[in-house]
Every structure is written in structure tokens, then in C-alpha cells.
Amino acid sequence: MSEIKVLVVEDGDEYLTNLSTFVARGIRYTQAKSGEQACALLPSLQPDLVYLDMRFDRTPIEALLGDLVALTARFNGDVARARAFQQDNQGLFVLRALRDAGFRGPVILSYDFGAEERRFRALSERDPALSYCPDYADADTIYAAIQRAVGRTPA
Numbered sequence: 001m002s003e004i005k006v007l008v009v010e011d012g013d014e015y016l017t018n019l020s021t022f023v024a025r026g027i028r029y030t031q032a033k034s035g036e037q038a039c040a041l042l043p044s045l046q047p048d049l050v051y052l053d054m055r056f057d058r059t060p061i062e063a064l065l066g067d068l069v070a071l072t073a074r075f076n077g078d079v080a081r082a083r084a085f086q087q088d089n090q091g092l093f094v095l096r097a098l099r100d101a102g103f104r105g106p107v108i109l110s111y112d113f114g115a116e117e118r119r120f121r122a123l124s125e126r127d128p129a130l131s132y133c134p135d136y137a138d139a140d141t142i143y144a145a146i147q148r149a150v151g152r153t154p155a
Contacts, residue, residue: 003026003027003028004026004027004028004048004049004146004150004152005028005030005045005046005047005048005049006019006027006028006029006030006047006048006049006050006051006146007029007030007031007032007038007041007042007045007047007049007050007051008029008030008031008032008050008051008052009031009032009033009034009035009038009050009051009052009053009091009094010031010033010052010053010056010110011033011034011053011055011056011057011058011059011090012053012058013031015051015053015110016029016031018139019051019142022139022142023139023142023143023146025143027146030045030047033059034056034059034063034064034065034094035063035065035090035093035094035097035098036063036065036097038050038094038097038098039097039098039101042098042101042102042103047103047105048105048106048150049105049106049107049108049146049149049150050098050103050105050106050107050108051107051108051110051146052091052094052095052107052108052109052110053090053091053110053111053135054088054089054090054091054092054109054110054111054135055087055088055089055090055091055111056087056090056091056094057087057088059087059090061083064086064087064090064093065090065093065094065096065097066086066090066093068082068083068086071083071085071086091109091110091111092123095107095109095127095130099127104129105129105150106129106130106131106149106150107127107129107130107131108131108132108133108145108146108149109130109131109132109133110132110133110134110135111132111134111135112132112134112135112136113132113134114134120132129149131145131148131149133145
């Protein structure tokens with residue numbers, strides 16, 4: 001079986017370190033630290049899957065995706081709440097940018113939607129190639145999620 005190419009999009013190094021150390025069986029990881037960088041990597045990398053962090057609170061403000069003016073209006077002029085929303089949900093802004101850039105493959109959001117199943121159902125109805133894995137998941141769970149997402153049965 002060929003190696004699975006995974007683009008890890010996160011604002012730190014935790015996911016890349018953990019995935020490449022503990023979930024490395026037949027998987028090659030490449031990291032992007034922002035949505036813009038992830039979109040720039042798509043043509044050359046041609047990943048099989050994107051493993052995407054949801055929260056980007058360490059990303060420089062100017063590198064965050066999303067229209068802060070529109071978000072501020074949505075939050076009745078409260079710039080701080082709009083910025084917090086932009087950071088807390090940056091993964092969804094990155095997901096939209098990846099789709100707009102032409103990536104149609106599977107995306108695993110690293111986020112616990114356990115208490116927000118209705119929210120995840122709404123997201124996945126719009127994007128059937130979307131799944132999630134809680135950020136506290138162990139290596140076997142993540143490996144199985146990656147295998148399922150790319151259409152392989154975990155060994």
C-alpha cells in the first residue's frame with residue numbers, strides 16, 4: 001500500500017510531533033502553520049488528507065483567515081469577541097479556504113464535537129468529506145480515523 005500524505009495545519013507543533021511520533025505507520029506528514037500556507041502547499045504536496053486544528057490562538061492576527069469587519073458586525077461591534085471567535089473557529093475558516101483552493105479530499109478536524117453533535121452534523125452535511133477526531137484521542141484512534149477517511153481499513 002502506498003504512503004498516505006497528510007497535511008497537518010496547526011499553529012503550534014503539537015499535532016505534527018505527536019502524529020509523526022505515535023501515528024507514523026505508512027503516513028508522511030507535512031506541516032502548515034496557517035490557512036494561507038496550507039493553500040499554498042496544496043498544488044505541490046497533493047495531500048491525501050488534511051488534519052486540521054480548530055483553534056489558532058498563537059497565530060499572528062494578520063495571518064488569521066476570515067473577515068474581521070463582518071465578524072465584528074456579527075458581534076454587535078465587539079472586536080474582542082469577534083477576534084476570539086475567529087481564533088476559536090479558525091479551523092473552519094481554513095477548511096473553507098482549502099475547499100475554495102480546490103482541495104476535495106478528506107479533512108479531519110482535531111476538535112471534540114462530542115457535546116456539539118448537532119453542530120458537527122450541520123458542518124458535515126455541507127461537507128461530507130469532513131470528520132473529526134477529539135484532540136485528546138490516542139494514537140490508535142487517530143490512525144483508524146485517518147485510514148477510514150482515506151478509504152482504507154485499519155490494519
